[in-house]
Amino acid sequence: MNEHPALQAAGLGKRYGSKWALEDCTLEIPAGSVTALVGPNGAGKTTLLQLAVGLSEPTTGTVRVLGHSPRDEAVSVLPKIGFVAQEHPLYRGFSIKETLKLGQKLNPSWDDRVALDRIERLGLPLRQKVGTLSGGQQAQVALTLALAKRPQLLFLDEPVASLDPLARREFMQSVMEVVSDTGMTVVLSSHIVADLERVCDHLVILARAHTQLVGPIDEIVAGHRLLVGPRADSAAIARMHDVIRESHTERQTTLLVRANGHVYDSSWQVLEVDLEEIVLAYLGYGSDRGAAHAAAREAVAR
Amino acid sequence: MIEFHLDSRSGVPTYLQLVQQVKQSLRLGILQPGDQLPTVKEVVGSLAINPNTVLKAYRELDLDGLVEGRRGQGTFVSSDLPPVPPDDVKALRTSLQRWIERARAAGLDEDNMSALFADTVRPPAVSRVA
Amino acid sequence: MIWVTWRQQRTETLIAGGILVLIAALLLPTGITMAHAYHHDGLAACLGTNPSFSCHVAIGGFQSRFQPLFSLLNWFTLIPGLIGVVLAAPFVHELENGTYRLAWTQSITRRRWIAIKLAVPIAAAILIAAVLIVLTTWWRAPFVHLNGRMETGTYDSEGTVVFGYTLFALALALAIGVVWRRAVAAITIAFVGYFIARIFVDTWLRDRLVAPLKATWKASSAQPADLAHARVISELGTGPGISFKTGSGPLGSHAAHIAIPRGLGQGPATMHAVYQPPSHFWPLQGFETGIFVGVALLLIAFAAWWTHERTA
Numbered sequence A: 001m002n003e004h005p006a007l008q009a010a011g012l013g014k015r016y017g018s019k020w021a022l023e024d025c026t027l028e029i030p031a032g033s034v035t036a037l038v039g040p041n042g043a044g045k046t047t048l049l050q051l052a053v054g055l056s057e058p059t060t061g062t063v064r065v066l067g068h069s070p071r072d073e074a075v076s077v078l079p080k081i082g083f084v085a086q087e088h089p090l091y092r093g094f095s096i097k098e099t100l101k102l103g104q105k106l107n108p109s110w111d112d113r114v115a116l117d118r119i120e121r122l123g124l125p126l127r128q129k130v131g132t133l134s135g136g137q138q139a140q141v142a143l144t145l146a147l148a149k150r151p152q153l154l155f156l157d158e159p160v161a162s163l164d165p166l167a168r169r170e171f172m173q174s175v176m177e178v179v180s181d182t183g184m185t186v187v188l189s190s191h192i193v194a195d196l197e198r199v200c201d202h203l204v205i206l207a208r209a210h211t212q213l214v215g216p217i218d219e220i221v222a223g224h225r226l227l228v229g230p231r232a233d234s235a236a237i238a239r240m241h242d243v244i245r246e247s248h249t250e251r252q253t254t255l256l257v258r259a260n261g262h263v264y265d266s267s268w269q270v271l272e273v274d275l276e277e278i279v280l281a282y283l284g285y286g287s288d289r290g291a292a293h294a295a296a297r298e299a300v301a302r
Numbered sequence B: 001m002i003e004f005h006l007d008s009r010s011g012v013p014t015y016l017q018l019v020q021q022v023k024q025s026l027r028l029g030i031l032q033p034g035d036q037l038p039t040v041k042e043v044v045g046s047l048a049i050n051p052n053t054v055l056k057a058y059r060e061l062d063l064d065g066l067v068e069g070r071r072g073q074g075t076f077v078s079s080d081l082p083p084v085p086p087d088d089v090k091a092l093r094t095s096l097q098r099w100i101e102r103a104r105a106a107g108l109d110e111d112n113m114s115a116l117f118a119d120t121v122r123p124p125a126v127s128r129v130a
Numbered sequence C: 001m002i003w004v005t006w007r008q009q010r011t012e013t014l015i016a017g018g019i020l021v022l023i024a025a026l027l028l029p030t031g032i033t034m035a036h037a038y039h040h041d042g043l044a045a046c047l048g049t050n051p052s053f054s055c056h057v058a059i060g061g062f063q064s065r066f067q068p069l070f071s072l073l074n075w076f077t078l079i080p081g082l083i084g085v086v087l088a089a090p091f092v093h094e095l096e097n098g099t100y101r102l103a104w105t106q107s108i109t110r111r112r113w114i115a116i117k118l119a120v121p122i123a124a125a126i127l128i129a130a131v132l133i134v135l136t137t138w139w140r141a142p143f144v145h146l147n148g149r150m151e152t153g154t155y156d157s158e159g160t161v162v163f164g165y166t167l168f169a170l171a172l173a174l175a176i177g178v179v180w181r182r183a184v185a186a187i188t189i190a191f192v193g194y195f196i197a198r199i200f201v202d203t204w205l206r207d208r209l210v211a212p213l214k215a216t217w218k219a220s221s222a223q224p225a226d227l228a229h230a231r232v233i234s235e236l237g238t239g240p241g242i243s244f245k246t247g248s249g250p251l252g253s254h255a256a257h258i259a260i261p262r263g264l265g266q267g268p269a270t271m272h273a274v275y276q277p278p279s280h281f282w283p284l285q286g287f288e289t290g291i292f293v294g295v296a297l298l299l300i301a302f303a304a305w306w307t308h309e310r311t312a
Helices: A045-052 A074-080 A096-106 A112-122 A135-147 A165-182 A217-223 A235-240 A275-282 A290-300 B014-028 B040-047 B051-063 B086-105 B110-121 C002-040 C053-096 C099-104 C110-147 C152-158 C161-180 C183-209 C278-310
Strands: A007-016 A019-029 A034-038 A060-065 A081-084 A153-157 A185-190 A202-207 A210-216 A224-230 A242-248 A252-258 A269-272 B067-070 B074-077 C213-218 C231-238 C245-247 C270-276
Touching (some): A007 A045, A019 A060, A034 A045, A045 A060, A045 A185, A081 A135, A096 A112, A096 A135, A096 C002, A112 A135, A135 A165, A165 A185, A165 B040, A202 A217, A202 A275, A210 A217, A217 A224, A235 A242, A252 A275, B014 B051, B040 B051, B051 B067, B086 B110, C053 C110, C053 C183, C099 C110, C110 C152, C110 C161, C110 C278, C152 C278
Parallel strands (some): A034 A202, A153 A185
Antiparallel strands (some): A007 A019, A007 A060, A202 A210, A224 A252, A224 A269, A242 A252, B067 B074, C213 C270, C231 C245, C231 C270
């Protein structure tokens, strides 16, 4: 695996009409990582993915995938990336065999053996029309199309959102197997936060068209703490650490902070926080002063 | 060959659960020195977890001296967990029984005792903000 | 990519082909019957400026026998529009259900995809239009011998205009479809648009493309020679006695056989006519084809540009 980041964005932005779908996005995704792109619907996840695969053109800034511009140098980039769009579009009237033939005709890097092996292991009959398959099976066929290119980088847009839990599990099993075999980089977007830690080792949190937090999950979990103590002002803590979320009851104050070093104030009980809580806090849930923090966070969290 | 399972609600990091399950299997004799652990690909394929997590777990077991990776072949159990000496077990059980009597006299029921034990044995506790 | 396009458009192309086969199935038996009757009745010998009485009878008999069928065929002028919009459906469908995203993230460039996906229906449109022209020209041949080909129903289906109509309908459906991205709605609206455009051209524009001729003659003498197989726009009789005017409409117009009422006073003294003679056939066809094809090319260019630049 080469040292270069699989994806680099600098000041990346996309505007539709007067509305910014993504603004001022700067991040790097390391090669070989499995990155979760997390955020509520409308946060900019699909926009970012579409910019990354060259489906749309940036309004501001640049994006480079495997060292090239996906829009301007499509011929260099497209054979090396796989993309499964939201709702995994497929030609419903085609049979599975014809769908694979499409992949072969349109991709110089197509490996038919990989495709046929996968379909066989999935137990799907080649002659069956795609439109008659279940949602989970269609998702697997769409994934096969992407994986048979032997991509270095796989983009998945809400791949499992419309699938039942079993189909979801099987889909991710397939992806993880290829990752362990080939070291493929994966970027998957999701608005479901639970189960992320299982699969992903990097995180990008998007909300309101901006990146809120980017980094390795280990470090993120290690770097955030929950402070619980008697009702108090957060100012003292805020001088040393970034307060991401604060909430108060009559007797108690709870702060979720991104700690800059150890928390020395003994009036607080210091607890670890799991990833789901951290993500939700960055998305603005549970805060008494959500909007104000969001603005402060944007300046700090990058 | 053992099979791993995951409790995603337990709050224990995934890699640690794998480590604990290997150790438990060693204690119970399910795994013996020379046995092969499931390959990274197999674990990943059955649990749908990140391969790095498996690698991390196996690395930790390697550092503990319990397993060793053989290039091109996989990861194998290298030694048993040292068994706990039976005399120590007996002494520990006796002092535990005394502790339980004292706790009951102080008004704790079984649940209180379990909570106190869990809180004390695991540093620092992972929070569950309800 | 060619295979992919063909396979994806297979259904629509077969539908268009099916329509063509259906038309052929209708036209072939009746056309053969007509041609047979034409020769059997010896009508070829009846062409000319001075038909005999028996020729009149034969022509009258032929016409009354086949006129209803002939009038029915005037509606066939909508077929190029129907075929054109149907051929646009696969392209719009791709945009509607998002499968273009699948194609654009394989390894093919967007430009190449658009080029081939447009080239196939355009080629199909031209081919089908050619077949239609050949079929209907053959079928109408007896009538054309008798009445010329300037009448609207015949004119619309025998010359290069059919290419223009089909391409225009295709282009209109594409242009609407790439913006609106709903296949059924786009082809319906495009078909209505085709209908309106055809009415506009047939009734208003056509006679302004090439200036019609005007003629005046005494009622008592023979009409001008080139009035025989012409399309009469208007006719006026003036002078003492009854004046009347005949005209012609877009569908089912009749050739100019002027009936002079006898025994009703003196009748008109002078006849005036405004008409398009047969010699204007190709100039008119050329202009009309050029307009439709030109607009079609603009619409297709727009559809291609919109898809390339504005679709994500």
